[in-house]
Amino acid sequence: MIDKCHIGKTFPTHSVAVEAGRLRFFATAIGETGAIYSDEAAAQAAGYRSLPVPPTFLFGLEMERPDPLGWLNEVGMNLARILHGEQGFVYHHPACAGDVLTFETHISDIYDKKNGALEFVVKQSRVTNQLGEHVADLKTVLVQRNG
Amino acid sequence: MTLSYDDVSVGQTLSELKLPAINRTTLALFAGASGDHNPIHIDIDFARKAGLPDVFAHGMLSMAWLGRLLTNWVPQTQLREINARFAGITHLGHVMTCSARVLEKFEKDGERRVKVEIQTANQYGEVKILGDAVIAL
Numbered sequence: 001m002i003d004k005c006h007i008g009k010t011f012p013t014h015s016v017a018v019e020a021g022r023l024r025f026f027a028t029a030i031g032e033t034g035a036i037y038s039d040e041a042a043a044q045a046a047g048y049r050s051l052p053v054p055p056t057f058l059f060g061l062e063m064e065r066p067d068p069l070g071w072l073n074e075v076g077m078n079l080a081r082i083l084h085g086e087q088g089f090v091y092h093h094p095a096c097a098g099d100v101l102t103f104e105t106h107i108s109d110i111y112d113k114k115n116g117a118l119e120f121v122v123k124q125s126r127v128t129n130q131l132g133e134h135v136a137d138l139k140t141v142l143v144q145r146n147g
Numbered sequence: 148m149t150l151s152y153d154d155v156s157v158g159q160t161l162s163e164l165k166l167p168a169i170n171r172t173t174l175a176l177f178a179g180a181s182g183d184h185n186p187i188h189i190d191i192d193f194a195r196k197a198g199l200p201d202v203f204a205h206g207m208l209s210m211a212w213l214g215r216l217l218t219n220w221v222p223q224t225q226l227r228e229i230n231a232r233f234a235g236i237t238h239l240g241h242v243m244t245c246s247a248r249v250l251e252k253f254e255k256d257g258e259r260r261v262k263v264e265i266q267t268a269n270q271y272g273e274v275k276i277l278g279d280a281v282i283a284l
Contacts (some may be wrong), residue, residue, distance in 0.1 A: 022180070025179070025180040026180040026181060026211075028176070028180070029173075029176040029177045029179070029180035030177070030180075030211040030212060030215065031166065031167075031212075031215070032211075032215055034218065034219075046222070047224075052223055054211065054214055054215075054218070054223070055211075055214035055217065055218065055223060055226055055229055056207060056210045056211045056213075056214045056229070057181070057211075059181070059183070059207055059210075060180075060181040060182035060183060060207075063181075063182045063183055063184075064182055068182075068184075069184075079185065079186075079187070080187065080193070080196065080197035080198075081197070082187075083206075083233065083236075084205075084206040084233050085232070085233060086230070086231065086232045086233065087206065087207065087210055087230075087231050087233075088228070088229070088230040088231070089228065089229045089230075090227065091226055091227055091228065094223070094224055
């Protein structure tokens with residue numbers, strides 16, 4: 001069983017610079033051809049400071065922290081038995097290439113279903129930018145299948 | 148050209164997004180680009196040790212496609228929320244379609260908003276993601 005004592009566990013604060021080249025790579029990988037996601041001039045013409053961070057890429061930026069999967073072992077989870085159960089994003093301010101985003105992450109809940117056959121860990125992140133603006137909130141539910 | 152609140156009606160569908168069949172290159176590129184290096188999506192040896200027949204697609208790949216569907220409809224700055232529940236595993240060879248339908252029109256935080264139901268389904272009609280998104284209009 002995943003020990004519920006880990007509810008409230010906070011992760012080291014993580015800051016990451018958003019790189020334009022990386023956003024172009026992400027756009028290619030997901031088949032995004034909209035000009036604003038790869039062309040600086042098009043992004044600026046659309047009112048962005050630079051290339052916008054696509055809606056779900058914040059999840060990847062959170063994983064830029066050192067040893068991003070290491071916490072799973074620390075709380076007693078096994079990577080080989082984990083599925084992504086749910087993912088949510090709430091947006092407050094746009095994020096763009098050139099921004100430095102800071103992720104404050106904690107485990108907000110741990111629970112189980114089916115007499116422990118399925119265990120759930122809920123992780124939440126608050127994202128702010130270099131100006132202190134609240135960019136977004138992320139919520140991840142991971143499911144561990146036991147037995 | 149700009150979509151207005153009054154132009155949108157409950158039950159209306161958004162243009163579908165049809166994706167090419169998922170192959171190993173899709174997953175390798177997504178792993179590198181997204182930063183999600185979980186080996187269960189890219190390393191068949193790891194997947195087999197975990198008791199699975201093969202690697203499978205990142206849930207976040209399909210969610211990124213749903214993001215494309217939404218930003219094809221409205222500028223990204225109008226997106227307020229996206230929520231996804233991963234209902235089933237998306238496998239190699241699946242040909243996914245993303246779709247969405249307007250569920251509700253409402254006002255919140257001084258804005259007129261719509262909630263749309265979003266989903267992905269494969270070529271057999273099996274739903275893999277169900278969720279919703281909130282958009283300001």
